Amino acid sequence: MSTKVEPIVDEPKALPAGPFLQVTDLRVHFPTDDGVVKSVDGLSFTVERGQTLGIVGESGSGKSVTSLSIMGLHAPGNAQISGQVVLNGDSLIGASPEHIRKLRGKSMAMIFQDPLSAMHPYYTVGHQIIEAYRIHNHVSKQVARKHAIDMLDRVGIPQPNQRVDDYPHQFSGGMRQRAMIAMALSCDPDLLIADEPTTALDVTVQAQILDLIRDLQQEFNSAVIIITHDLGVVAELADDILVMYAGRCVEYASAHEIFTEPRHPYTWGLLGSMPRLDRERTERLKPIPGAPPSLINVPKGCPFHPRCAYAELNAGASETQLPELVEISRRHFLACHLSVQDRQRIWDNDIKPSL
């Protein structure tokens, strides 16, 4: 990066040997007439190059807000953002908008949920990729066009030199998402954030897109954050998984641990509500009862307690105290009041057999 502005003073402890992306105590609050919406409230995680983090949670748990605040895409004055986001040693929160703008697209890029509405309907796919490329690379239109065709080819669009002049509405949903990925990757970003990249797509296309993201990640050695409400999406793709609830992290561990030894009742709920084709079909999927809380009026104590089947086991702590995120084993973080014994017992007896 040649365009460095003066570095913001970092707290020394915020940079332990410098992970590629480090988010520390991120808070994104939106003051409204009805009160402060705490969309993200104290979130911390790290992502290394070549690694994939899956952020999982229901709608309104603050996943997308997190990604938009890393990208600096919240309207200034609208959101109150605090905490630290350090990308490759470069502190993003509090940096000048112009500095962030130059990083956007080049150092960090984003794939959005609905590729039809995320692409401009009046410009050809090629035009939009060329535009993205030429913002950060001073090349002629012809060179950029060639690059755009290359990118379309790389994401698996057939006859890219013809499709480059098509408009988004002439592409199918899967093709559009591929084009979106081509656009995001056109400047070879170090960090790729995919916000529900497969939600708007057919199941058959979903797998292709996820494969594509994985292949390209290996090729570009970029750090990837995949945001989804679907644990199935991140099951194979993610190295780490962060489970979000009501703007906070409730469980954060390696993907392997989340799937083999989940510890939070909410994670259990997510796993139980996931359709599994590799298991015998015995009964119906188990939904998590209730709905996610309003972020203006988060329940006191553990935000999940109104929906938690085990809230009454904690002698009132669930209703009064916010559980802290603690490291229960190496690189496995959990925010839950359940005692170790209770948790192990419930897991062994109730949850594990039925998953």
Add this chain to the structure above:
Amino acid sequence: MLLFIVSVITFSIFYIVPRIAGGTPETLATRYVGRSATAETVHLTAQKLGFYDPMTVQYGNWAKGIVVGSTFDYGAGIETCPAPCLGYSFITKQPVWPDLLDRAPVTFSLAIGASILWLVAGVSTGVLSALRRGTIFDRGAMGVALAGVSLPIFFTGLVSLAFFSYNLGWTAPGGQFVPFTENPAEWAYSLLLPWITLSFLFSAQYARLTRAGMLETMHEDYIRTARAKGLRERNVVIQHGLRAALTPIVTIFGLDVGLLLGGAILTEKTFSLNGLGKYAIDGITSQDMPKIMGVTLLAAFFIVIANLIVDLLYAVVDPRVRTQ
């Protein structure tokens, strides 16, 4: 096809509606020879002008006149009206078409100058207002826009005429028109105040439209994508936001210009400009049917053409409309 329908409707309004309303061929003919004529003269005239013929024949003759010209023999003499014969004024003893040709440059100059002015002023105000939503600029601009929409031309026109022309002497007084081909500078000077007055009304409308459109498009997902690419905010606004918000404006703009080309009646009257609109008013006040009909048909023609251009333009502006 559309023009045919328009001509039928225009014809109906001027030939059939008076009959339904109780007019007889004689009362129609009276308009051509004057009230003092004897009943026999009137009858003769009505006969010669074909008012006793079936309506379809009358329409055929009238339409034929537009294409090849026609002659009117109304008893007191024979008048020729060369093609395109949009009518023949028996009061001024002139065919309408040359009059229209004479007046058209005034109206065209007025319409084109004003439309460029209001497009630029209206759209840029709208964009700035949308980007600074809720600020003093936005409120001020929208307040002025509200005034612009509500104040009639004959008020703003007269006030500005009194102030800028007669008090300050900055602009030309009303009634002047110098053709562009004669002296472009004088042409612009003579039309400056009418342009501003007319465009004030339209700018206000366009500013509100643009503002609403921009507020909507700036919340679209593709704007977020454009920002995520690292595009400069100015380019995000102009190339992505305005580009999308402008589409409906193009439609309305085409129709508005088409409408104005047929005569800006109030503006022309206020500033005493001898354009098509004023011609229509003169026709109305002197009950000169062929004049009114001629202007109406010409105005309708412009609107139809404008419609056509807008439709074609829409396909250019919005690729989704293009046929596969």
